[in-house]
Amino acid sequence: MNQKQMEYFLEVYRQGNIQNAANNLYVSRQGVSKIIKTLEDELGQLLFIRNPHGLVPTDYATALLPHVQRLLEEYRTIESMRTLASQSKSVVTVFALDHVFAFLGAKFLLDFHRTFPDIILSTVDTTDDAALKGVLEKSCNFAIVTGELDKTRFCGEPLFFSRYCARLHSSHPLAKKDKLTYKDLDGTKIVSKGRAYQCFRHNMDKYILLPGLKVDLVAETADEMLIADLILQHQVVNIGYDYAAMLKPHPDIVVRLLGTEDEQGQTIYLAWDKTTVLTKASQKFRDFLLNWLPQNAL
Structure with missing residues (x-):
């Protein structure tokens, strides 16, 4: 199985139609059919079954798919390395x-x-x-x-070292405080990057869930536009790192250090x-x- 055969197989699998695959590959319908037939002969397995609606992949083709995708990704990586190497950098x-x-x-x-x-x-x-x-x-x-x-x-x-902090609307009741404790968050709506990040897991597990505090977790996201909109339009409190909180200041968003100890970060x-x-x-x-x-x- 070579790279061209894998690319044709993947496109036919995606489209479920020889003509549509041929259009996307900028080749003839006959060319695609020939490649698929050659591949089936090499593998000794039927890859697609025709029905009135197009082509249906066989169980073998479905099992083959992830391996083909990984191999094609490796080809692209190698090609990228070759391109970068040609720059002598x-x-x-x-x-x-x-x-x-x-x-x-x-x-x-x-x-x-x-x-x-x-x-x-x-x-x-x-x-x-x-x-x-x-x-x-x-x-x-x-x-x-x-x-x-x-x-x-x-x-x-x-x-x-980065301290934990909270970002909130300047009109939020907690904004009157110079510094926030985790107890201050009890009962509030919050947004944070999410459990894929150590910051979130550390904050939620150690300082919020284990002490029994109740928060309304509106969303887990790293999208700064969404976070800013939730703060500005919906009075949601964002918890995260102080190094990131200062990157895009807004006149209506204030930043408060979070925690009672300097090492909380x-x-x-x-x-x-x-x-x-x-x-x-x-x-x-x-x-x-x-x-x-x-x-x-x-």
Whole structure:
């Protein structure tokens, strides 16, 4: 089975119709039929059954589908690597907790580019768990996540500490307070990033659910536009990190630190696979980031 056969199979499976698949592939109907027939002969299995409404995939085709999708994704990854390699530049990929690079700002990206013009920095906003999984699966070179890290699997360097905070409408009754406790949230409507994030699990489990506080969880989302609308239009309180809360200020939204102790928050770490030898480009990125942060008072 080659790449062309897999692409034709996938398109026919999606469309359930030879002509529609041929149109999308910009080839003739006969060409698609020939490829599918050749593939069936190679596999020794029937892939599609004709009925009055089109083509119905066989059980074998349905079982084959996820394997074909994974193989095609690998082909695309290899092609992408070839394209980047042709630019004679190294790539450092970082899966980071949402808004971390927005917090570092454009200055960080420009400073890094000026210092290392031959290194492409590729960043992806995601969750803590997905970032660490990406490191272990070699989908990225680094993760920027909350700690503590599993030291049996990861190496890490602390970047900065972020306090928990609440964002709320300036007219909200709790906005009159300079600082909020978790007890203040009892009975309120809240929105947060969600259980895919350690911040949410830490806040909800340790400080809200275990003490028996009652909150109305309106939604779990990382969409900043939705969060802002819920705060402004519906008096919902958002809980999260202080580093992210200051990124998009609004005259009607106030930020209040959350908790009674200064340590109620989490340290943000740069993490990488303990079993992986860092590339030279990765080492340069790590060292640059660790030196840049204290110099820029972040």
